[in-house]
Amino acid sequence: MNIVFLTSEVVPFAKTGGLADVCGALPIEVSRLGHRCSIIMPAFRGVERSGIDIQPTDISFAIPLSADKLVGGRLLHAKLGGSEVDVWLIDQPQYFDRPALYGESGFDYHDNGERFTFFCRAAIAAMLRLEQAPDVVHCNDWQSGLAPLLLKSNPKLAQQLGFPVSVMTIHNMAYQGVFPAELFPLSGLDWNDFHSDCEFYGQVNFLKAGLNAADFITTVSPRYAKEIQTPQHGCGLDGVLSARQGRVVGITNGIDVEVWDPSSDVKLPMRYDSEHWQFGKVGNKRSLQEEFGLELNDDVPMIGLVGRLAEQKGWDLILPVIKQHVQEQRPTQWIILGSGDPWVEYELKNLCEQAPQQVAAHIGFHDALAHRIEAGSDLFVMPSHYEPCGLNQLYSLRYGTVPVVTATGGLADTVVDASDENVANQTATGFHLPEKTPQGLDQAIGRALNMRHHQKKNWQDLVLRGMRKDSSWRQSAAQYQALYEEAVSLKASR
Template sequence: MQQFHPGEREILNIVYLTTEAVPFAKTGGLADVCGTLPWKVAELGHRAAVIMPAFRSIHSSGIEVETTDVSFAVPMSDRKLVGARLLKSTLPYGDVPVWFIDQPQYFDRDGLYGDRSGDYADNAERFTFFCRAALTAIARIGWAVDVLHCNDWQTGLIPALIKSAPNVFPWVRNAATVMTIHNMAYQGQFPASAFSWTGLDWSYFRHESFEFYGNLNFLKAGLATADQITTVSPRYAQEIQTPQHGCGLDGVLGSGHDHVTGITNGIDPTIWDPANDSKIEHPYDTTDWQSGKTANKVSIQRRFDLKLSREVPLIGLVGRLAEQKGWDLILPVLRWHLEQGRPTQWVVLGSGDPRVEFELSSLAKEFGDQFGLHVGFDEALAHQIEAASDLFLMPSHYEPCGLNQLYSLRYGAVPVVTETGGLADTVVDCNEETLADRTATGFYLHEVSPVGLDDAIGRALQLRYHDPKKWEQIVLTGMNQDWSWRKSACQYVELYDRAVSLKQGLGKV
C-alpha cells in the first residue's frame, strides 16, 4: 500500500466487491450503484475495479466478456476443493475492469439468488465461496489494494475474513474495508452449520462478528468488522440505528462505530436525460416539457390501448412488486380510481409478488382503457413511463435511497412518496411554505394508509388542475436539480481517504 500523508490527496486503488452491476447482472438499485460509482470515482483520478460472480446473465449484457488463463482453487471444506477461473470485461463507460469469478456449479443459473419457488438452498455456500474466491482473485490480479468496498450481505464475510485471518490473505490485510448497506432487511442469515464453509476455526464463531442468535449472519459479520460503514442516504443512516428500522442489527451499528455515513445514490445524467434520451419518442427539456410530456403520454396510451386523451393525468409506477414498495396502499387506491371512473390513467411496470401480479393483471383486463400493465422489466419502457407520467408513485414503507424518484424529478414526473429514507432526503413536500420559497418538488403522504395515498394524489391533481403556474414551478424545480453521481462520488472518495488514514493510524483527514 502506498504511504498516505494527512492533507495530501493520493491516487487510491479501490476494488468494489458486489453481486450486481449494470449491465451484467441486476435485480435492483445495487446494480445501478456498482455499475456507475466505480467509473465515476475513476473519473476523479483514482484506480477502480469490480469483482463479481460470473452469473449467466453476464453473457447477454451486450459487452464482450473475455476468458483469461487465471485459475485457482478454494478449499470449501476438509474434503472439498472448488475450482474457479477469472473472466474479464469492462464497464460500459470509462476504463474500469470487471473481473468475474467463473464457477458454473454456483453461478450458471437462471436467477442470481433464487427462482420463483424461493432462495437457492445453497446460497450460504455460494456466497461464502464468492467472498473467499474474490480475495484470492485479488492476489492473482496483482493489485496493491488500498480500499475494499463491499456491498450488501453477499460480500459481508470479506471484512470479517480479513480481520479474523489476516495471515491467510496477507495481500489485503492492510487495505481499508468499507461496508455499504443497500437494504438492511436483507442480511444473509443461515444456520450455524454454514460457518464451516468459511474455513475458519469454530472459535471465531462469536457474537462479536459472525454469530447472530445462534445463526450465521453475513451482513452482521461485515458491519462488525469493516473499517467504515455507509448506507445510501443520510436519513436511512439514522433510521437503521433505531429498533424500528434496524432489523435487529441497530445494536451492532451502535457498538464500536461512531456513526454510519449516509451518501445519497446518484443517477447518470447522460442516460437519464429527457432532452437526449433515445429510448423515448419525443425528447424534451425545461423549455418544452409540457408538449414533450403530452406527446410521450399519447405514445404510452397507444402502446397500452388506453383511451387517448392529452388532458387526463397519467400516474406511473416502476419497480418491484413487493410489500416494501407500499403495494398494500397502492392496490386499494388503484381499484378505487378504476371502479369509480376517476379521471386518471395508470401504467405499471414491474414484477415480484405473484399475488400482486395476479391482482394487477385482473384489473388490467377489466379496465384496459384506463390501466396499462407490463409484468417484467423493460429498460426502455421505464424511460418511456417516466417521460409520459404526470405523477410517479413511491409510497414505500421504507426506502434506503430509491432511484426512481430521482429519475422522476429529472423527467418532470412529480413524485408522490412517503417521508422515509432517501425519499425524504430527495423529495420536498409541497405546502404553503415550500411553494413560497420555491423548493417544493413532490407530495408526501400525511398518513401512511390507502386513504393517505389517495389524499396525496388528490392534493397533487388539485394543484395541477387549478393552479398550473405553481404546478409548473414544482415540475421545473425538480427537473433543474443535480442528483448526478459526481457529487456522490466525491463524498465516497472523502470517505475512502478517511478510511485509509484511520487504517494506517494517521487520524482523521
Template sequence: MNIVYLTTEAVPFAKTGGLADVCGTLPSRVAAAGNRAAVIMPAFRSIRRSGIPIESTDISFAVPMSREKLVGCRLLKSTLPDGDTPVWFIDQPQYFDRDALYGTSHGDYADNDERFSFFCRAAIMAMARIGWSVDIVHCNDWQTGLIPSILKSDPNLPESLRKAATVLTIHNLAYQGSFPRESFHWTGLNWSHFNANECEFYNQLNFLKTGIASSDVITTVSPRYAEEIRTQEHGCGLEGVLESVSDRLVGITNGIDMDIWDPATDPNLPVNYDVTNWQSGKTQNKRVLQKSFGLDASDEVPMIGLVGRLASQKGWDSIVPLIRTHLSEQRPTQWIVLGSGDARYESELRELAKAHPNQFALHIGFSDKLAHQIEASSDLFLMPSHYEPCGLNQLYSLRYGSVPVVTPTGGLANTVVDCNETTIADGTATGFYLSSNDPAGLDEAVGRALRMRYHDPQRWARLVATGMQQDWSWTKSANEYIELYGRTLALKVTPKRTPPG
C-alpha cells in the first residue's frame, strides 16, 4: 500500500505535543513493514533548525484561495531520521514562516482559518504532483480536517486521488479548529457543503467535524478514549457526531520508540541498566540527579517525578496541594518537576522549590536529556490527568522502572494495570490508579504505592519488572494501523450492492 500522512507536526521538524511523535515515527514503521509511506507538512520556520538537510525541488504551484487571491508555494523535501521515508514541505512563507506553529502567548494566529485551509488544499495538490498512486490518505487532527471532504467533492481532482481511502486520527478532541461562518470561503468548497451533516457546526466552520463526517475511518489514540469521546463528559460538544460514526471509529494506542527510550543504551543517562539490575541502576542515576539539583543525598527516600505541561487538564490542581502537604509535613519523599505552562502553577512551584530546596527540584521549560534522567531516577511517576487521549510518559515510565500513578482515563487506563490483590497474584500489575480524581484520591494512590515500596519490597520488585518488560513499541501499533488500512481500502474498492427492493 502507498500511504501519505498529512500533518502539521513531525519530530524532529516541528513539535508542540504527541502528534509530532506519532507522525515522526509511525510512517517509518509502516514503511519498514513493506509499504510505501510519505509525510506532507507545512514548511514551518522550525524545520530549518532541525539539523536535517532540506532539499529544494522544482515543484511549485498556486492555490486559488478566492476569486481575487492566488497564493503560490513550492515543495521542499527531506526524510525522517530513522529511515528513508520522504517528508514533503509546503513552503509558503506568508503563512508558515513564523515564530510558532499556531499562535503566540496572546492566543492563536488570527488567520489560522486561512492558513490551514491553504495547507489542506496545497497538500492535495502536492499529492497529485509527487508521482505517487495514493491508496491511503491519513489525516491528523483538525488542521487537516478539510482534506477528506475536498477529496470526495472536487470533480477536478485526478481519479486516483478521489479513489484514495481516507483515515482521520483525532489526537486531542479539545482542539477542533472552529471558525466563523465567513471562514468557509477559504476552503474552496461549494457552499452547499456548509450544512449540519458536513462542515457546519452551530453556524461555524468546524475543521475537525468536517473530517469526522467525511472520512472513511476515524481513529483516535487509545481504545478507551474512543469510547470516552462519545460521552458528554469528554465529547467536547462533538459526542453526538462521533456516536453517529461509531461503526467506523477505532482506538489504536500510540507506541514509543523503544530504541530511544531504552535504559540499557540511553546515552542521556549517567548509568545504564535493564530489568536484571534496575535497583542499582536507578539508585546510581538518582544520586547524580540529587547532586545536580542540590537535593538531600539519600538512596532510601523515594523520588517522585513529573514531566509535562503545567495545566489543570494534567491534574496540577491535585498535584500542587499534594506536593505542598508532603513538604510541609516533611514526609520522606523527594520531588522533581520538569515542565512549563500556566503561570499560576509555575509561580506556586517556584515558591515551593525556594522554600524546600533539599526536597523539591524544579526545572521550568523543557529538556529532553533531563526528561530521560527523571524517568531513570524516579521511583514513582505521577499522571493524574482529568483526561488523557493516550499519554506517552506513562509508557516511558514503565520502560524505565518508574512506577506510574495515574487516573484510569483514556490511554492511561489502556496501558497501566492497577495494583490490587488480583493483579498482583496473576502478575499483571504495573501501576496504581486514583480512586477519585482530586487531591485526596491522588494522596491515597501515592500512599498505597509508597507503602508497598517500603514494606513489601518483593512485590515492588515484581511490579517494576513487569512494567519494564511491557511491549509498547511502535511496531505493535504500526501493525494495527496496517491492518486497519487494508480493511479500509477493501471497503473502499468493494462495489456497493443495491439494497433489496
C-alpha cells in the first residue's frame, strides 16, 4: 500500500507535543512492514535546524482561497531519520515562516483557520503533483481535519487520486480547530458540507469535519477511544463519535526504542541497561544535581516531570504537592522541563528561587535534557486530568523511572498500579492516584517512596518489569496495517 500521512508536526522537523513523536516514528515502522510511506507537513521556520538535509524541488502549485486570493506554494523534500520515508514540506512563508507553530505569548495566531485550510488543500494538490496515488490518507488532529471532507465531497478529486480511504487520528480531543463560519468558503466546499459535516454552534470545526468524513477514526489508546464517546471527555463531539462507534478504534502509541534506549542513548552522561540500572541512574542523577545546583545526594529520591505546563497535565495537583514538600523540607528533589501557561511558569520560578537545592526547572523545550531527566529521576509524575495516550510514562518505564499517574486514558492502559494483588502476581509497573486531588497525588508518591525505601526487592522488580516491557511501535504498526487493509477492503466492496 501507498500511505500518505498528513500532519503539522514531525520529529525532528517541528514539535510542540506527542503528535510529533508519533508522526516521526509510526511511518517508519509501517514502512518496515513493506509499505510505501510518505509525510506531508508545513515547512515551518526552523525545520532546517532538524539536522536533516532538505532539498528544494521544482514542484509548485497555487490554491484559490477565494475569487481574488490565489496563494502559491512549493514542495521541499527530505528523508525521515535515515529511512525510506519521504517528507514533503509545503513551503509557504506567509503562513509558515513564523517564530512558532500555532501562536505566541499564549495567544493563537489570528489566521490559523486560513493557514490550515491552505495546508489541507495544498497537501491534496501536492499528492496530485507527485503522481503517487495513495491507498490511504492518514490525517492527524484538527490541522488536517478538512482533508477527509475535501476528498469525500469532491468525487472528481477523489477519482484523480485513485479513491483513497481516509483515516482520522485524534491525538487530543480538546484541540478541535474551531473558527468563525465566514472562514468556511476558503475550503472551496459547498455550504451544504458545512451544515452536514463541520458546523459547531454556528462555527466551523475542523476536527468534526474529519470525524464525519473519514472512513475510519482512530485514537491513541483503547480506553481513550471509549472515554471520548462520553460527555465528560468528548468535548462536545461525543455524539458524533458515538454515531460512528463501529469505525472508532483505539491503538496505543508506541515509542522509538532506538532513540529511547538507556543502553545506547548518547544524550546521557552515563548509559546503562537493566543489569546495571542502579549504578546508571545514580550517575545520571548526580549529573543533574551538579548541573542545576541541587543538593548532591545519591539517596534522595528525584522526581521528574517533562511536558506541557498546562492544566490538562494536572498542575493544579502538582504545584501544591511541591510547595508542601518544600515547606516541610521533605527529602525529595524535583526537576521539571516544559513550557506553557504563564501562571505555572511563574509559580515554578518562585519555587526554584525559594528552594534552589530542592527544585529545578528549565522553561522551554530541550530534547537532550528530557532524556537526562528520564534517566536521572527515580519517579516520573504525570497526574493528567485526561491523557489520550501519553509518551513520557513509556519513556519512563524504559529508563527504569517509575511512573505515578492518574488512571485515565492511555495512562491506565500502559501503567499497572502497584496494588498488593498486582505486586503479588508480578504485573505492577507504577502507581495510580487514588483520586484526582493534591492529596491523592501526594499519597501515590508516598506509596512509591515507601516501597523504594522499605520494600527494596519489590521496587527492583517494579523497575525491571518496566524496563523490559515492549513499548515499541511494532505491535501498534501491525494494528494500523490491519486497519488500513480493512478500510481498503471495505471501500473496494462497495
